[in-house]
Amino acid sequence: MQPRTKSVKKIYFDVGLTVLIVVLFAAFFSFQVQKDSRERVLTTLSEISSQSVEVMQKEISRNKTLLINLAVLLGQEETLDPPTLLQKLIPVDKENNFKRMGIVLPDHTSYSTDHKDVVLDDEGYARFASAMEGQTSVTNTVRDLVDGESVTVYSTPLTFADGSRCVLFGTYSTQYYKNLLSVSSFKGAGYSYIIRQNGDCISGSTNLLSQQFSNFYSATAAYSRQNEEKVQRLQEAVQNGEQGVMLFDREDGTQRYLYYQPLEVGDWYLLSVVPSEVIDKSINGTLVPTYLLLLGSVLLFCYLIWRIVAMYRGYRDRVEQLVMVDEVTGQGSFAKFRLDAAALFGGKDRTPYALVCLNVKKFQYINDLYGYDEGNAVLRTVAECIGENIAGGEYAARMQADLFVLLLHCRDVQLLQNRVTELLHKVQARADKRDGDLIYQVRLRAGVYPVQDRTLTLEGMIDRAKLAMDHSRQNASQPCGLYDGALRRQLVRQQELANHFDGALESGQLQLYFQPKYDLQAGSFHGAEALVRWHSPQNGWISPGAFIPVLEQNGGIIDLDRRVFAAVCRQMRRWLDAGLQPGPISVNASQLHLYRLDFVDRYLAVIDRYHLPHDLIQIELTETALFENRDILAQSLGRFRRHGVQILMDDFGSGFSSVGSVCTMPIDAVKIDKSMVDHLVDDEKTRLILKNSLALFRSLGLAVVVEGVEQKDQYDLLHTMQADYIQGYYCARPMPMGQYQACLQKAQGLPVTGQDEIAVV
CATH class of the missing domain: 1.20.5 (Single alpha-helices involved in coiled-coils or other helix-helix interfaces)
Structure with missing residues (x-):
């Protein structure tokens, strides 16, 4: 036994x-x-919260953009006329589910689409103070001045052609936000609130589990002593603009998980809440097979x-x-990229890296012309090509739309920039399509940020790489921009120029200059090009190459062009009245004018206001502007030409246009860019190309102005080639108005007067 x-x-x-x-x-x-x-x-809760934040921010941004665009449209009216404005606002109000829309006048009078017109007291008028000062704003939750309902008010300034102004507003009931927040999550158990940094509730979802309160902090802290400490930490995190998760008690003894995340609207925060038992049930459901093991x-x-x-x-x-997988490209998702980046920068590995942003130029055109399926195919091709060209320990993902982010080894910045440029060429070569009716080119640009501060957030790194990418637009020969100290200083300098420009314009710091054009065949000057120069009392002369790109980006170029044009017309009228024959003056116009409905009418009105012969005014548009806006050129430029105003193509030869393609353009003259003239003397091919181009333009009846002529050898060759006009330092530098006026007087045998005068824009 x-x-x-x-x-x-x-x-x-x-x-x-x-x-x-x-x-x-x-x-x-x-x-x-x-x-x-x-x-x-909890990650799922975070993602749901982020999606809700994105939905809210997009909706709020859409509403603000709607008001701004509507203000631009209504601002084209001559003057402020409340009845007319309300008639135009009513259909917009109905279509966009506003509680009401309307306008507020500086005298505190308001008019609304539901005819609840009131005269605002100081407290009610304060809601629109920011808009009255020129800013688009969204209020926190306030009481409706008519029925007392809780609402938020969107407002934006509205200025009319005669200078009269008011505020355009739209009011949304907080029920509007409740509907946005009442998206089912965790099988209907989850719910959300929008609060301010001080805890005041703006709105909440209509979930039966949610509670209504005026202040989240005070209501939550009252449930338990542990909640008081947690609420204090939450307040500190909210004040610091942080996001995260916490667990707090409810008065019934249950617990709730709370994910808090800032909204980019005022000091609003989104709180996403889910009962702990929902999470515990999900966890326990996974553990059941494990517990069954003990009984097996x-x-x-x-x-x-x-x-x-x-x-x-x-x-x-x-x-x-x-x-972790991108639904469009089939490659790693941005969520996975974020985790990889966190592990990389949070570890002990100190291998130098750079964050690269890459996107497809004008990708929307591919979607619009060929459909989203073709657009997605392009994105997959880009992702595949990127994946084939990165090494172990490097990461890439599609962040959104056509924007890709990469983390690449960066032991040498210049070598990396060359590598990224080569990658762009490889992607373009593979993604270009020439298959039957599908013919398009894919062009990309990139920005590189060499990571120096590993404590910087991933979003901060991406922002810097995007700045470098956006900056690459200004350099067609280098599609890959680099974020460095020079770029940072340049961006700061550009912002300083933008900040001081309006004051410089009003204080007369911008002056009108003229650069004469020389008629080669007649052997005399014939007209000029109007230019603008900025003389700052603090910084001296500021190059147009420094401030013109800044104005192109922020839209200030529109106002500058109009002022220059009006100053030229005004000065020409004075010359004609004094018996001078100034010849045709060409004025530069930004391509931004082509998108404005009043471009032609406004310019023709200025010419007629000064009773100028139309053939004395010429409009210069760059080669790029003409070739990128073909669809809207025919009508607008055609009207100029029918009224006798000539159109000149500026900077021909600096872009990608061909001589043949110029034939289809609605233009009267071509200006050859200086880059072609620079090699005219020592390069046979350049001479041959220019000679044949001049012959073709001549046969088409197009006049030709050759810019950048600085040497006698260049002058002699162009004279032999029978060019029409030349412009450059060899003939005359740009000069102030008074000096150009003296040139006209001498050429026409008149006494020289006002040689030291300047013309302020």
Whole structure:
């Protein structure tokens, strides 16, 4: 019996040991699954919160953009006429679900689409103070001045042609935000609030589990002593603009998970809440197979473990497929890229990296012309090509739309910039399409930020790379921009110029200059090009190459062009009245004018106001502006030409146009860019190209002005080629109005007067 007893004991021992191993393994496995599941569910809560934030911000941004665009449209009216404005606002109000729309006058009078017109007291008028000062704004929750309902008010300045102004506003009930927030999450158990930094509630979802309160902090802190400490930490995080998750108690003894995240609207914050039992139920559901292991037989132990592991891996793979794989490209998602970046910069590896942003130029055209399926195919091609050209330890993902982000090794910045440029060429070569009716070119640009501060947020790194990418637009020969100290200083300098420009314009710091054109065949000056120069009392002369691009970006070039044009017409009228024949003067116009409906009418009105012969005025548009806006050229430029105003193509030869393509342009003359003239003397091909181009333009009846002539050899060659006009330092530099006036007087045998005068724009 002793051997049997020993055998039984051994069996008991083996069974006990097996059970102990199963229990320990199950406990360990349960703990690990619980931890991973909790993190995964909280990540899901974070993503749902981020989606809600994005929805809210897009909706609020859409409403603000709607008001701004509407203000621009209404601002084209001659003067402020409330009845007319209200008639135009009514259909907009109905279509966009405003509670009401209307206008507020400086005298505190308001008019609304629901005819609830009131005279505002000082407190009510304060809601529109920012808009009266020129800023578009959104209020926090306020009481409706008519029925007392809780509302938010969107407002933006509205200025008319005669200078009269008012505020355009649209009012939304807080129920509007409740509808946006009442998106089901966690099978209807989740709910959301929008609060201010001080805890005041702006709106909340209509979920039955949610509670209504005036201040979240005070209401939550009252539930338990532990909540007081948590609320204090939450307040500090909110004040610092942070986002995160916390667990707090409810008055019924249950707990709630709270994810807090800032909205980019005032000091608003989005709170996403889900009961802890929902998360616990999700976690426990995963653990049921583990607990069943304890009741199973030892013979089924291995099989059950295998099944659980297989189920876990399948679940994990499905979640990773949804979260970690981009649905368009099939490559790693931006969420995965974010995790990889966090692990990279949070670890001990100090390998130098650079963050690269890359996007497809005018990608929207591909979607519009060929459909979204073709656009997605382009994005997949870009992603595949990027994936094939990055090494181990490097990461890439599509961030949004056509914007890709990469983390690349960066031991040498110049080598990396060359590498990214080569990558752009490879992607373009593969993505270009020439298949039947599908013919398009894919062009990309990129920005590189060499990571120096690893504590900088990923968003901060991306912003710097995007700045470098946007800056690359100004350099057609280098599609890959680099963020460095020089770029940062340049951006600061550009912002300073933008800040001081309006004051410089009003204080007369911008002066009118003229650069004469020389008629090669007649051997005399014939007209000029009007230019603008900025003389700052603090900084001296500021190059047009420094401030013109800034104005092109912020839209200030529109006002500058109009002022220059009016100053030229005014000065020409004075010359004609004094008996001078100034010849045709050409004035530069930005391509931004082509998008304005009043461009032609406004310019023709100025010419007629000064009773000028139309053939004395010429409009110069760059080669790029003409070739990028063909669809809107025919009508607007055609009207100029029908009224006798000539159109000149400026900077021909600096872009990608061909001589043949010029034939289809509605222009009267071509200005050859200086870049072609620079190599005229020492390059036979350049001479041949220019000679043949001049012959073709001549046969088409187009006059030709050659810019940048600085040497006698260039002059002689152009004279032999029978060019019409030349312009450059060899003939005359740009000069102030008084000096140009003296040139006209000398040429026409008149006494020289006002040689030191200047013309202020």
